[in-house]
Amino acid sequence: MELTFQPGDTVKTLWFKTSLHPGDNYRVAAVFDSLILPRLQNEDGKHGIHIHDSKAGRVPFDAAMVSPVLTVWRLFNLEVATMDNLTGYNNKVQAYIYDFDGGNNLASRATRLYVDNAFAQDTINSFYTHLRGLEEHFPNAIDNPPSADLNSSPPANGRFENGFFTLGMTGSIEGEIRNNGINFLNVKALQQSGPVSLPLLKIDLMLIPVPGDTILGLVQEIQKTANGTFTFTVALINRTLQGVTTSAIFTAAAGQPMPIVSINPAANTITTAGLSLTALLRDDDRDASHNILPYNLSQDYAGFISVLDTFKSVYLQPVILPVNKNIHYFPTISTPNFVNRVWRQLEYKDIEAGINSTGVWYAATCFVWQSGKWDRDQDPDSENTSNLGLTLQNDSASNTIMLAGGDISVLPFETFFEVMGGLTNPNAQAAISFIHEIGHQFGLDHIPERELMHEDLRYNNRGFIPLHKSIIRSRKRSPGK
Numbered sequence: 001m002e003l004t005f006q007p008g009d010t011v012k013t014l015w016f017k018t019s020l021h022p023g024d025n026y027r028v029a030a031v032f033d034s035l036i037l038p039r040l041q042n043e044d045g046k047h048g049i050h051i052h053d054s055k056a057g058r059v060p061f062d063a064a065m066v067s068p069v070l071t072v073w074r075l076f077n078l079e080v081a082t083m084d085n086l087t088g089y090n091n092k093v094q095a096y097i098y099d100f101d102g103g104n105n106l107a108s109r110a111t112r113l114y115v116d117n118a119f120a121q122d123t124i125n126s127f128y129t130h131l132r133g134l135e136e137h138f139p140n141a142i143d144n145p146p147s148a149d150l151n152s153s154p155p156a157n158g159r160f161e162n163g164f165f166t167l168g169m170t171g172s173i174e175g176e177i178r179n180n181g182i183n184f185l186n187v188k189a190l191q192q193s194g195p196v197s198l199p200l201l202k203i204d205l206m207l208i209p210v211p212g213d214t215i216l217g218l219v220q221e222i223q224k225t226a227n228g229t230f231t232f233t234v235a236l237i238n239r240t241l242q243g244v245t246t247s248a249i250f251t252a253a254a255g256q257p258m259p260i261v262s263i264n265p266a267a268n269t270i271t272t273a274g275l276s277l278t279a280l281l282r283d284d285d286r287d288a289s290h291n292i293l294p295y296n297l298s299q300d301y302a303g304f305i306s307v308l309d310t311f312k313s314v315y316l317q318p319v320i321l322p323v324n325k326n327i328h329y330f331p332t333i334s335t336p337n338f339v340n341r342v343w344r345q346l347e348y349k350d351i352e353a354g355i356n357s358t359g360v361w362y363a364a365t366c367f368v369w370q371s372g373k374w375d376r377d378q379d380p381d382s383e384n385t386s387n388l389g390l391t392l393q394n395d396s397a398s399n400t401i402m403l404a405g406g407d408i409s410v411l412p413f414e415t416f417f418e419v420m421g422g423l424t425n426p427n428a429q430a431a432i433s434f435i436h437e438i439g440h441q442f443g444l445d446h447i448p449e450r451e452l453m454h455e456d457l458r459y460n461n462r463g464f465i466p467l468h469k470s471i472i473r474s475r476k477r478s479p480g481k
């Protein structure tokens with residue numbers, strides 16, 4: 001470019017275009033003689049940061065006539081969202097108890113509960129109801145089999161190992177699940193001994209002798225009889241069973257109506273032809289007291305923000321986008337659905353899509369409870385130790401060419417807790433998984449070198465290999481684009 005100075009001119013401003021590749025370096029040299037201009041050159045390998053005159057060698061007036069090195073940086077806008085904590089029905093599974101075993105046929109001492117969705121009409125998660133059916137929504141491939149449970153070969157402890165259950169839809173007292181099979185739960189006996197009023201897990205009952213008349217009360221015991229009927233000992237509120245007939249509608253613990261076979265007012269018992277009690281099941285996922293999620297980035301005890309400095313080695317300046325709301329809780333569902341559902345809830349993705357064209361890149365990460373095939377919460381020790389993060393890529397990853405990559409990663413915190421005991425275990429730091437997954441968003445594949453894209457977090461030294469730096473530098477669009 002040419003500048004013309006008139007008498008009295010002291011400062012001239014001009015604009016020139018650079019490439020937008022991260023890490024491209026520029027120096028601007030000025031000369032008074034246009035004939036010298038073609039002689040000036042720079043080859044990185046030979047000349048380093050200096051301008052060379054092909055006849056005179058290194059240009060001696062660097063300081064006065066050559067600008068400092070200008071490096072192209074990109075702003076890397078990163079939306080970091082977090083899933084809500086477990087509340088309400090989150091991650092609970094509704095089922096019906098239709099039979100029990102153990103404890104002299106008394107529900108108060110039962111050690112096995114048979115559960116089924118035989119009565120299911122309108123469940124909170126209708127397609128999760130059958131215990132092994134919990135996994136039916138996963139592709140049933142070799143690398144993605146249903147969760148192993150006590151019916152499996154070899155048997156495993158099941159989806160609800162060390163879990164809990166409550167009775168009814170609003171029960172707050174938790175019974176303890178030891179493990180489960182395809183249609184049963186092994187539980188710690190509700191009441192091991194003594195004539196204590198039952199059940200420990202309060203069973204509300206509702207009896208409707210005729211339409212418009214509703215009797216409420218509690219079930220104190222359920223005895224299974226030899227002919228397959230169940231006898232409920234009940235305590236009614238301000239009422240007796242006198243005059244109630246077998247045509248009354250009888251439900252307990254928000255279960256389905258149970259056909260009445262006989263009623264004994266003197267003994268306060270109702271005998272039915274079947275059993276149906278609603279149970280809400282959940283595994284051992286942490287609750288609010290463990291403070292896993294939502295993750296507070298302003299406190300950032302796991303060091304997610306500081307580890308982002310790794311991207312400065314590829315001339316990316318990360319900027320965390322402040323997120324104003326948490327992602328709604330999602331249960332374990334199939335991987336693409338999971339990521340897509342999280343993606344739909346992100347706050348800034350639509351705004352950022354327009355920014356990509358002007359040299360600001362965008363990526364998103366969400367801290368979640370669990371996701372996908374490997375974190376279905378097989379509980380507690382069998383979860384995969386190498387896949388502690390997930391990025392859904394638009395095409396397969398590569399270490400040789402630049403690919404679109406992906407635009408969202410999820411980090412399952414529960415998996416970190418179950419496998420590694422926390423987020424900051426030196427053998428598998430969640431912070432490294434965090435930047436590793438973002439590396440996948442840039443289309444990078446795993447490498448054998450013990451650097452950032454090594455698959456095993458134990459051997460991941462959080463640095464980019466030169467090839468990966470080149471791939472990122474040759475990128476013209478935001479990750480996923």
Ligand SMILES: [Zn+2]
Nearest residue numbers: 436440446455
């Ligand atoms: Zn990976």
